[in-house]
Amino acid sequence: MKKLIFLGLFIGLAVSGQSALVDDFESYQPGVISQVTGGNWVPVYGGAGTDPGADSTVRQIAVDPTNSSNRVIYVETNNTGQYGMYGVIPSADAIKDGTIGTLFCQFYVTTTALDQSFGLTSIDSPTSGGFANFNCQVALVRGNLLVRNGGSSQTVGTFQANTWYYLWIVVNNSSNTYSVYIKTTPSPATSADRVATDFAFRTSGTDGDLDRFYTIANYGSNITAGTRLHFDNIVTSPGENLSVYVSGAAFNPSPANGATNVPLDVVLSWNTGVDPANPEQVNPNITKHYLYLRHTEPNFVGMTPITIPAAGASASYTPPALFIEADRTYYWRVDESINDSSPTDPNTIRGGVWSFKTIPAVPYIEEQPSEVRVDGSNPTPPPAVFTVKFRSELSAAQPTWKKYADGVNDTVLTAGSKYSISWTDTVTTLSISNPGVSDQGYYYCVLTNLTGSTTSQQAPLIVNRLLARQLQ
Protein backbone atom coordinates (compact mmCIF):
# COMPACT_ATOMS: atom_id res chain seq x y z
CA MET A 1 0.00 0.00 0.00
CA LYS A 2 1.22 3.43 -0.78
CA LYS A 3 2.57 5.51 2.00
CA LEU A 4 2.98 8.58 -0.12
CA ILE A 5 2.30 11.75 1.74
CA PHE A 6 0.29 14.16 -0.32
CA LEU A 7 1.19 17.22 1.67
CA GLY A 8 -0.42 20.24 0.17
CA LEU A 9 -2.36 18.28 -2.43
CA PHE A 10 -5.68 18.92 -0.81
CA ILE A 11 -8.03 21.71 -1.53
CA GLY A 12 -8.75 23.75 1.53
CA LEU A 13 -6.82 21.65 4.00
CA ALA A 14 -8.64 22.60 7.16
CA VAL A 15 -6.08 21.60 9.72
CA SER A 16 -2.37 21.30 10.03
CA GLY A 17 -1.04 17.80 9.53
CA GLN A 18 -0.66 15.49 6.64
CA SER A 19 -3.26 13.75 4.58
CA ALA A 20 -2.22 10.32 3.47
CA LEU A 21 -3.26 8.37 0.44
CA VAL A 22 -4.08 4.92 1.77
CA ASP A 23 -4.68 3.54 -1.72
CA ASP A 24 -5.61 4.65 -5.22
CA PHE A 25 -5.03 1.12 -6.62
CA GLU A 26 -2.77 2.41 -9.39
CA SER A 27 0.23 0.41 -8.27
CA TYR A 28 -1.44 -2.98 -8.80
CA GLN A 29 -2.08 -5.06 -11.85
CA PRO A 30 -5.72 -6.01 -12.35
CA GLY A 31 -6.67 -9.30 -10.73
CA VAL A 32 -7.87 -11.04 -7.62
CA ILE A 33 -6.83 -9.05 -4.55
CA SER A 34 -5.23 -12.00 -2.77
CA GLN A 35 -2.92 -12.39 -5.77
CA VAL A 36 -2.09 -8.84 -6.85
CA THR A 37 -2.06 -6.54 -3.80
CA GLY A 38 0.80 -8.09 -1.86
CA GLY A 39 -1.33 -8.50 1.26
CA ASN A 40 -2.49 -4.89 1.41
CA TRP A 41 -6.06 -6.04 0.76
CA VAL A 42 -7.22 -9.14 2.54
CA PRO A 43 -10.32 -11.25 1.77
CA VAL A 44 -12.66 -11.91 4.67
CA TYR A 45 -15.61 -14.22 5.19
CA GLY A 46 -18.30 -12.93 7.51
CA GLY A 47 -19.38 -16.36 8.69
CA ALA A 48 -22.84 -16.62 7.14
CA GLY A 49 -23.88 -18.36 3.93
CA THR A 50 -21.23 -19.73 1.61
CA ASP A 51 -17.59 -18.65 1.74
CA PRO A 52 -16.51 -17.93 -1.86
CA GLY A 53 -12.88 -18.56 -0.88
CA ALA A 54 -9.94 -16.21 -0.61
CA ASP A 55 -8.99 -16.59 -4.26
CA SER A 56 -12.51 -16.12 -5.59
CA THR A 57 -12.90 -13.56 -8.38
CA VAL A 58 -15.47 -11.64 -6.31
CA ARG A 59 -12.81 -9.19 -5.06
CA GLN A 60 -10.60 -7.62 -7.67
CA ILE A 61 -8.39 -4.77 -8.72
CA ALA A 62 -10.01 -3.67 -11.97
CA VAL A 63 -10.28 -0.89 -14.51
CA ASP A 64 -12.63 1.92 -13.50
CA PRO A 65 -15.89 1.34 -15.43
CA THR A 66 -15.93 5.06 -16.27
CA ASN A 67 -12.26 5.68 -17.06
CA SER A 68 -10.01 3.12 -18.72
CA SER A 69 -6.84 4.73 -17.38
CA ASN A 70 -7.92 4.50 -13.74
CA ARG A 71 -7.81 1.46 -11.47
CA VAL A 72 -10.16 0.66 -8.64
CA ILE A 73 -11.01 -2.18 -6.25
CA TYR A 74 -14.37 -3.92 -6.04
CA VAL A 75 -16.36 -6.53 -4.16
CA GLU A 76 -18.94 -8.31 -6.30
CA THR A 77 -21.92 -9.89 -4.61
CA ASN A 78 -22.77 -13.47 -5.52
CA ASN A 79 -25.74 -13.35 -3.16
CA THR A 80 -24.86 -16.65 -1.54
CA GLY A 81 -22.69 -15.57 1.38
CA GLN A 82 -21.47 -12.79 3.65
CA TYR A 83 -17.96 -11.81 2.65
CA GLY A 84 -15.77 -8.82 1.95
CA MET A 85 -12.26 -7.53 2.51
CA TYR A 86 -10.19 -5.11 4.48
CA GLY A 87 -7.33 -2.76 3.63
CA VAL A 88 -4.53 -1.95 6.01
CA ILE A 89 -4.20 1.73 6.94
CA PRO A 90 -0.57 2.26 7.96
CA SER A 91 -0.30 3.05 11.64
CA ALA A 92 0.99 6.57 11.00
CA ASP A 93 -2.11 7.32 8.93
CA ALA A 94 -4.70 5.68 11.19
CA ILE A 95 -7.34 7.74 12.99
CA LYS A 96 -5.81 7.41 16.42
CA ASP A 97 -7.82 6.75 19.53
CA GLY A 98 -8.53 10.02 21.31
CA THR A 99 -8.12 12.16 18.16
CA ILE A 100 -10.28 13.58 15.37
CA GLY A 101 -9.64 12.33 11.86
CA THR A 102 -11.28 12.00 8.44
CA LEU A 103 -11.61 9.13 6.02
CA PHE A 104 -12.31 10.12 2.41
CA CYS A 105 -13.22 7.61 -0.29
CA GLN A 106 -15.11 7.27 -3.53
CA PHE A 107 -17.59 4.52 -4.36
CA TYR A 108 -19.57 3.39 -7.40
CA VAL A 109 -22.14 0.61 -7.79
CA THR A 110 -23.35 -1.13 -10.94
CA THR A 111 -26.87 -1.67 -9.58
CA THR A 112 -28.55 -0.56 -6.38
CA ALA A 113 -29.68 -4.16 -5.68
CA LEU A 114 -27.06 -4.92 -3.06
CA ASP A 115 -26.62 -4.91 0.70
CA GLN A 116 -23.05 -3.96 1.42
CA SER A 117 -21.44 -1.92 4.17
CA PHE A 118 -18.10 -0.17 4.37
CA GLY A 119 -16.27 1.96 6.85
CA LEU A 120 -13.68 1.68 9.57
CA THR A 121 -12.70 -0.80 12.22
CA SER A 122 -10.04 -0.91 14.89
CA ILE A 123 -9.75 -4.69 14.61
CA ASP A 124 -6.47 -5.56 12.95
CA SER A 125 -7.65 -8.84 11.46
CA PRO A 126 -11.44 -8.66 11.06
CA THR A 127 -11.57 -12.03 9.37
CA SER A 128 -14.64 -13.21 11.21
CA GLY A 129 -17.52 -11.48 12.90
CA GLY A 130 -18.98 -9.84 9.82
CA PHE A 131 -20.86 -6.60 10.36
CA ALA A 132 -20.23 -6.55 14.09
CA ASN A 133 -16.62 -5.52 13.45
CA PHE A 134 -17.50 -2.02 12.32
CA ASN A 135 -16.90 1.04 14.42
CA CYS A 136 -18.06 3.40 11.65
CA GLN A 137 -20.47 1.80 9.16
CA VAL A 138 -22.05 3.18 6.00
CA ALA A 139 -24.48 0.75 4.35
CA LEU A 140 -25.84 0.61 0.80
CA VAL A 141 -29.04 -1.39 1.04
CA ARG A 142 -31.23 -1.78 -2.05
CA GLY A 143 -31.04 1.88 -3.02
CA ASN A 144 -31.07 3.25 0.51
CA LEU A 145 -28.10 4.86 2.22
CA LEU A 146 -27.83 3.94 5.88
CA VAL A 147 -25.44 4.96 8.64
CA ARG A 148 -25.06 2.99 11.84
CA ASN A 149 -25.83 4.87 15.05
CA GLY A 150 -24.82 2.72 17.99
CA GLY A 151 -27.17 -0.24 18.14
CA SER A 152 -29.13 0.40 14.94
CA SER A 153 -28.76 1.68 11.40
CA GLN A 154 -30.65 4.74 10.21
CA THR A 155 -31.72 5.48 6.67
CA VAL A 156 -30.22 8.85 5.79
CA GLY A 157 -30.80 9.01 2.03
CA THR A 158 -30.68 7.09 -1.23
CA PHE A 159 -28.02 6.32 -3.83
CA GLN A 160 -27.95 5.66 -7.57
CA ALA A 161 -26.15 3.17 -9.77
CA ASN A 162 -23.45 4.20 -12.24
CA THR A 163 -22.45 7.33 -10.33
CA TRP A 164 -19.22 8.03 -8.49
CA TYR A 165 -19.90 9.23 -4.97
CA TYR A 166 -17.49 11.22 -2.80
CA LEU A 167 -17.84 10.34 0.87
CA TRP A 168 -16.26 11.58 4.07
CA ILE A 169 -16.39 10.01 7.52
CA VAL A 170 -15.26 12.54 10.12
CA VAL A 171 -14.47 10.64 13.28
CA ASN A 172 -14.24 11.91 16.81
CA ASN A 173 -12.30 9.04 18.34
CA SER A 174 -12.55 10.64 21.80
CA SER A 175 -16.33 10.67 22.01
CA ASN A 176 -16.50 7.63 19.69
CA THR A 177 -18.85 9.36 17.29
CA TYR A 178 -18.71 10.19 13.59
CA SER A 179 -20.38 12.31 10.96
CA VAL A 180 -20.86 11.39 7.30
CA TYR A 181 -20.86 13.65 4.26
CA ILE A 182 -21.70 12.54 0.73
CA LYS A 183 -22.01 14.17 -2.70
CA THR A 184 -21.63 13.40 -6.40
CA THR A 185 -19.52 16.34 -7.53
CA PRO A 186 -15.75 16.58 -6.95
CA SER A 187 -15.66 19.63 -4.73
CA PRO A 188 -15.26 20.07 -0.98
CA ALA A 189 -18.18 18.96 1.17
CA THR A 190 -20.16 21.45 3.18
CA SER A 191 -22.70 21.12 5.97
CA ALA A 192 -25.34 20.78 3.25
CA ASP A 193 -23.74 17.43 2.29
CA ARG A 194 -23.84 16.04 5.83
CA VAL A 195 -26.23 13.10 6.26
CA ALA A 196 -25.24 11.90 9.72
CA THR A 197 -24.09 14.02 12.64
CA ASP A 198 -22.24 12.62 15.63
CA PHE A 199 -23.58 9.10 15.27
CA ALA A 200 -22.24 6.67 17.85
CA PHE A 201 -19.77 3.91 16.98
CA ARG A 202 -21.39 0.55 16.45
CA THR A 203 -21.74 -0.72 20.00
CA SER A 204 -20.20 -4.09 19.31
CA GLY A 205 -17.12 -2.53 17.73
CA THR A 206 -13.88 -2.43 19.65
CA ASP A 207 -12.57 1.03 20.51
CA GLY A 208 -9.02 1.98 19.54
CA ASP A 209 -7.10 3.33 16.55
CA LEU A 210 -9.22 3.06 13.40
CA ASP A 211 -6.67 1.39 11.17
CA ARG A 212 -8.59 -0.82 8.76
CA PHE A 213 -10.87 0.12 5.86
CA TYR A 214 -13.45 -2.64 5.97
CA THR A 215 -16.31 -3.77 3.73
CA ILE A 216 -18.77 -6.66 3.96
CA ALA A 217 -21.47 -7.71 1.50
CA ASN A 218 -24.63 -9.37 2.68
CA TYR A 219 -26.95 -11.76 0.84
CA GLY A 220 -30.68 -12.14 0.80
CA SER A 221 -33.78 -11.21 -1.14
CA ASN A 222 -33.82 -8.52 -3.83
CA ILE A 223 -30.06 -8.60 -4.30
CA THR A 224 -28.65 -9.00 -7.80
CA ALA A 225 -25.69 -11.36 -8.09
CA GLY A 226 -22.93 -9.70 -10.07
CA THR A 227 -23.46 -6.24 -8.58
CA ARG A 228 -20.12 -4.60 -7.93
CA LEU A 229 -19.28 -2.02 -5.31
CA HIS A 230 -16.12 -0.22 -6.41
CA PHE A 231 -13.88 1.94 -4.25
CA ASP A 232 -11.13 4.38 -5.16
CA ASN A 233 -8.93 7.06 -3.60
CA ILE A 234 -9.06 6.08 0.04
CA VAL A 235 -7.41 8.86 2.03
CA THR A 236 -7.07 9.62 5.72
CA SER A 237 -6.40 13.02 7.29
CA PRO A 238 -5.90 14.27 10.80
CA GLY A 239 -8.75 16.52 11.94
CA GLU A 240 -11.74 17.35 9.80
CA ASN A 241 -10.84 17.50 6.10
CA LEU A 242 -13.77 17.88 3.71
CA SER A 243 -11.67 18.29 0.56
CA VAL A 244 -11.77 15.99 -2.45
CA TYR A 245 -8.70 13.98 -3.25
CA VAL A 246 -6.90 15.14 -6.39
CA SER A 247 -4.03 12.88 -7.33
CA GLY A 248 -2.14 15.39 -9.43
CA ALA A 249 -0.56 12.47 -11.30
CA ALA A 250 -0.04 12.17 -15.04
CA PHE A 251 -3.15 10.76 -16.75
CA ASN A 252 -4.74 9.80 -20.07
CA PRO A 253 -1.98 7.56 -21.45
CA SER A 254 -1.53 6.74 -25.12
CA PRO A 255 -1.43 3.90 -25.96
CA ALA A 256 -4.37 3.41 -23.65
CA ASN A 257 -3.66 1.25 -20.63
CA GLY A 258 -4.00 -2.37 -21.74
CA ALA A 259 -3.81 -1.62 -25.50
CA THR A 260 -2.86 -4.51 -27.80
CA ASN A 261 -1.30 -4.81 -31.27
CA VAL A 262 0.68 -1.64 -30.62
CA PRO A 263 3.15 -0.94 -33.46
CA LEU A 264 6.87 -0.96 -32.79
CA ASP A 265 7.25 2.71 -33.71
CA VAL A 266 4.85 3.71 -30.94
CA VAL A 267 5.09 7.19 -29.42
CA LEU A 268 4.08 7.36 -25.76
CA SER A 269 2.06 10.36 -24.68
CA TRP A 270 0.09 11.50 -21.63
CA ASN A 271 -1.50 14.49 -19.96
CA THR A 272 0.38 16.45 -17.33
CA GLY A 273 -1.06 16.28 -13.80
CA VAL A 274 -3.59 18.88 -12.77
CA ASP A 275 -3.19 21.60 -10.18
CA PRO A 276 -4.73 20.32 -6.92
CA ALA A 277 -5.67 23.88 -6.04
CA ASN A 278 -7.47 24.23 -9.37
CA PRO A 279 -8.16 20.84 -10.96
CA GLU A 280 -9.32 22.50 -14.18
CA GLN A 281 -5.73 23.51 -14.93
CA VAL A 282 -2.34 21.95 -15.45
CA ASN A 283 -0.17 22.08 -12.34
CA PRO A 284 2.28 24.94 -13.05
CA ASN A 285 4.75 23.48 -10.53
CA ILE A 286 5.34 20.34 -12.57
CA THR A 287 8.71 20.96 -14.17
CA LYS A 288 9.73 17.50 -15.36
CA HIS A 289 8.30 14.10 -16.14
CA TYR A 290 10.15 10.98 -15.01
CA LEU A 291 9.35 8.15 -17.40
CA TYR A 292 9.87 4.50 -16.52
CA LEU A 293 9.51 1.95 -19.34
CA ARG A 294 10.40 -1.72 -19.42
CA HIS A 295 8.97 -5.06 -20.44
CA THR A 296 10.34 -7.36 -17.76
CA GLU A 297 8.37 -6.24 -14.71
CA PRO A 298 6.03 -3.43 -13.66
CA ASN A 299 7.84 -2.21 -10.55
CA PHE A 300 10.86 -0.72 -12.37
CA VAL A 301 13.21 -2.02 -9.71
CA GLY A 302 16.59 -0.29 -9.90
CA MET A 303 15.65 1.82 -12.92
CA THR A 304 16.81 5.36 -13.52
CA PRO A 305 13.93 7.16 -15.23
CA ILE A 306 14.15 9.13 -18.45
CA THR A 307 13.73 12.84 -17.70
CA ILE A 308 11.45 14.82 -19.99
CA PRO A 309 10.98 18.56 -19.47
CA ALA A 310 7.38 19.49 -18.74
CA ALA A 311 5.82 22.03 -21.06
CA GLY A 312 2.09 22.44 -21.11
CA ALA A 313 -0.84 20.11 -20.88
CA SER A 314 0.70 17.04 -22.47
CA ALA A 315 4.00 15.38 -23.19
CA SER A 316 5.35 12.54 -25.27
CA TYR A 317 8.31 10.26 -25.66
CA THR A 318 9.56 8.39 -28.71
CA PRO A 319 11.49 5.25 -27.76
CA PRO A 320 14.75 4.75 -29.66
CA ALA A 321 14.66 2.72 -32.87
CA LEU A 322 14.61 -1.05 -32.26
CA PHE A 323 13.94 -0.57 -28.53
CA ILE A 324 10.34 -1.75 -28.69
CA GLU A 325 10.04 -5.38 -29.74
CA ALA A 326 7.19 -7.51 -30.99
CA ASP A 327 5.24 -9.95 -28.81
CA ARG A 328 5.99 -8.15 -25.60
CA THR A 329 4.03 -6.49 -22.82
CA TYR A 330 5.56 -3.16 -21.80
CA TYR A 331 4.96 -1.41 -18.51
CA TRP A 332 5.39 2.32 -18.10
CA ARG A 333 4.82 4.99 -15.52
CA VAL A 334 5.18 8.75 -15.49
CA ASP A 335 6.02 10.55 -12.24
CA GLU A 336 5.61 14.31 -12.00
CA SER A 337 8.49 16.34 -10.59
CA ILE A 338 7.37 19.31 -8.51
CA ASN A 339 9.77 22.23 -8.87
CA ASP A 340 12.54 19.86 -9.97
CA SER A 341 12.01 17.38 -7.13
CA SER A 342 14.13 14.28 -7.68
CA PRO A 343 12.65 10.90 -8.67
CA THR A 344 12.76 9.70 -5.07
CA ASP A 345 11.67 12.97 -3.44
CA PRO A 346 8.31 12.44 -1.65
CA ASN A 347 7.04 15.58 -3.37
CA THR A 348 7.34 13.85 -6.73
CA ILE A 349 3.89 12.60 -7.71
CA ARG A 350 3.97 8.95 -8.58
CA GLY A 351 1.82 7.86 -11.49
CA GLY A 352 -0.11 4.70 -12.15
CA VAL A 353 1.48 1.75 -13.93
CA TRP A 354 0.23 1.47 -17.50
CA SER A 355 0.84 -1.36 -19.93
CA PHE A 356 0.48 -2.20 -23.61
CA LYS A 357 1.20 -5.25 -25.74
CA THR A 358 3.05 -4.94 -29.02
CA ILE A 359 2.16 -6.52 -32.32
CA PRO A 360 2.86 -10.20 -32.76
CA ALA A 361 5.92 -11.11 -34.79
CA VAL A 362 3.87 -13.45 -36.97
CA PRO A 363 1.27 -11.93 -39.31
CA TYR A 364 -1.99 -11.05 -37.67
CA ILE A 365 -5.37 -10.82 -39.26
CA GLU A 366 -7.37 -7.63 -39.10
CA GLU A 367 -10.35 -8.81 -41.14
CA GLN A 368 -11.42 -12.42 -41.63
CA PRO A 369 -12.87 -13.76 -44.89
CA SER A 370 -16.66 -13.65 -45.28
CA GLU A 371 -19.16 -16.18 -46.58
CA VAL A 372 -19.90 -15.99 -50.33
CA ARG A 373 -23.23 -17.03 -51.85
CA VAL A 374 -23.56 -17.86 -55.54
CA ASP A 375 -26.81 -17.82 -57.50
CA GLY A 376 -26.99 -21.39 -58.87
CA SER A 377 -29.51 -20.40 -61.52
CA ASN A 378 -27.11 -17.98 -63.18
CA PRO A 379 -25.31 -19.71 -66.09
CA THR A 380 -22.49 -17.13 -65.95
CA PRO A 381 -22.03 -16.22 -62.29
CA PRO A 382 -19.48 -13.56 -61.35
CA PRO A 383 -16.31 -14.78 -59.62
CA ALA A 384 -16.55 -15.63 -55.93
CA VAL A 385 -14.05 -13.48 -54.04
CA PHE A 386 -12.62 -14.05 -50.55
CA THR A 387 -10.58 -11.32 -48.89
CA VAL A 388 -8.31 -11.33 -45.86
CA LYS A 389 -6.85 -8.13 -44.45
CA PHE A 390 -3.73 -8.50 -42.36
CA ARG A 391 -0.61 -6.86 -41.02
CA SER A 392 2.86 -8.27 -40.97
CA GLU A 393 5.17 -5.75 -39.42
CA LEU A 394 8.51 -7.48 -39.20
CA SER A 395 8.79 -9.06 -42.64
CA ALA A 396 6.57 -9.40 -45.69
CA ALA A 397 3.90 -12.10 -45.54
CA GLN A 398 2.95 -14.48 -48.33
CA PRO A 399 -0.52 -15.97 -48.54
CA THR A 400 -1.38 -19.58 -49.21
CA TRP A 401 -5.07 -20.04 -49.95
CA LYS A 402 -6.63 -23.38 -49.15
CA LYS A 403 -9.96 -25.12 -49.56
CA TYR A 404 -11.49 -27.49 -47.07
CA ALA A 405 -14.31 -29.81 -48.14
CA ASP A 406 -15.73 -32.80 -46.32
CA GLY A 407 -14.07 -35.97 -47.46
CA VAL A 408 -11.44 -34.06 -49.43
CA ASN A 409 -9.75 -32.19 -46.60
CA ASP A 410 -7.36 -29.35 -47.23
CA THR A 411 -6.24 -28.53 -50.73
CA VAL A 412 -3.68 -25.87 -51.57
CA LEU A 413 -5.06 -23.70 -54.34
CA THR A 414 -2.75 -22.69 -57.17
CA ALA A 415 -3.31 -19.83 -59.53
CA GLY A 416 -4.65 -20.80 -62.93
CA SER A 417 -7.86 -20.69 -64.90
CA LYS A 418 -9.95 -21.51 -61.81
CA TYR A 419 -8.23 -19.51 -59.10
CA SER A 420 -6.50 -16.18 -59.10
CA ILE A 421 -4.65 -15.02 -56.02
CA SER A 422 -3.39 -11.53 -55.35
CA TRP A 423 -1.81 -9.81 -52.38
CA THR A 424 -0.24 -6.64 -51.11
CA ASP A 425 1.40 -5.90 -47.77
CA THR A 426 -1.98 -5.73 -46.08
CA VAL A 427 -4.61 -7.58 -48.11
CA THR A 428 -4.95 -10.78 -50.11
CA THR A 429 -7.81 -12.01 -52.26
CA LEU A 430 -8.79 -15.35 -53.73
CA SER A 431 -11.01 -15.16 -56.80
CA ILE A 432 -12.82 -18.29 -58.02
CA SER A 433 -14.03 -18.10 -61.60
CA ASN A 434 -17.37 -19.52 -62.70
CA PRO A 435 -18.20 -20.79 -59.20
CA GLY A 436 -20.51 -23.77 -59.13
CA VAL A 437 -21.61 -26.71 -57.02
CA SER A 438 -18.18 -28.38 -57.23
CA ASP A 439 -16.63 -25.28 -55.67
CA GLN A 440 -18.69 -25.50 -52.50
CA GLY A 441 -16.54 -25.78 -49.41
CA TYR A 442 -14.64 -23.65 -46.93
CA TYR A 443 -11.87 -21.28 -47.99
CA TYR A 444 -9.14 -19.83 -45.84
CA CYS A 445 -5.70 -18.36 -46.01
CA VAL A 446 -2.39 -19.12 -44.28
CA LEU A 447 -0.13 -16.08 -44.04
CA THR A 448 3.56 -16.78 -43.53
CA ASN A 449 6.41 -14.39 -42.83
CA LEU A 450 9.99 -14.98 -41.69
CA THR A 451 8.86 -15.59 -38.10
CA GLY A 452 5.93 -17.91 -38.59
CA SER A 453 2.40 -18.42 -39.83
CA THR A 454 -1.13 -17.37 -38.98
CA THR A 455 -4.25 -19.06 -40.31
CA SER A 456 -7.45 -17.18 -41.02
CA GLN A 457 -10.91 -18.40 -40.18
CA GLN A 458 -12.70 -20.55 -42.77
CA ALA A 459 -15.41 -18.92 -44.88
CA PRO A 460 -17.97 -21.00 -46.81
CA LEU A 461 -18.88 -20.79 -50.47
CA ILE A 462 -22.55 -21.73 -50.86
CA VAL A 463 -24.41 -22.25 -54.14
CA ASN A 464 -28.10 -21.48 -53.82
CA ARG A 465 -30.13 -24.01 -55.75
CA LEU A 466 -33.83 -24.06 -56.55
CA LEU A 467 -35.02 -26.99 -54.47
CA ALA A 468 -38.52 -27.41 -55.94
CA ARG A 469 -40.14 -26.04 -59.04
CA GLN A 470 -43.46 -24.50 -58.40
CA LEU A 471 -46.28 -26.14 -60.39
CA GLN A 472 -48.05 -23.92 -62.88
Ligand SMILES: [Ca+2]
Ligand atom coordinates in the same frame (compact mmCIF):
# COMPACT_ATOMS: atom_id res chain seq x y z
CA1 LIG B 1 -7.51 4.78 -8.88
Ligand SMILES: [Ca+2]
Ligand atom coordinates in the same frame (compact mmCIF):
# COMPACT_ATOMS: atom_id res chain seq x y z
CA1 LIG C 1 -6.12 -1.83 15.27
Ligand SMILES: [Ca+2]
Ligand atom coordinates in the same frame (compact mmCIF):
# COMPACT_ATOMS: atom_id res chain seq x y z
CA1 LIG D 1 -11.99 6.06 20.94
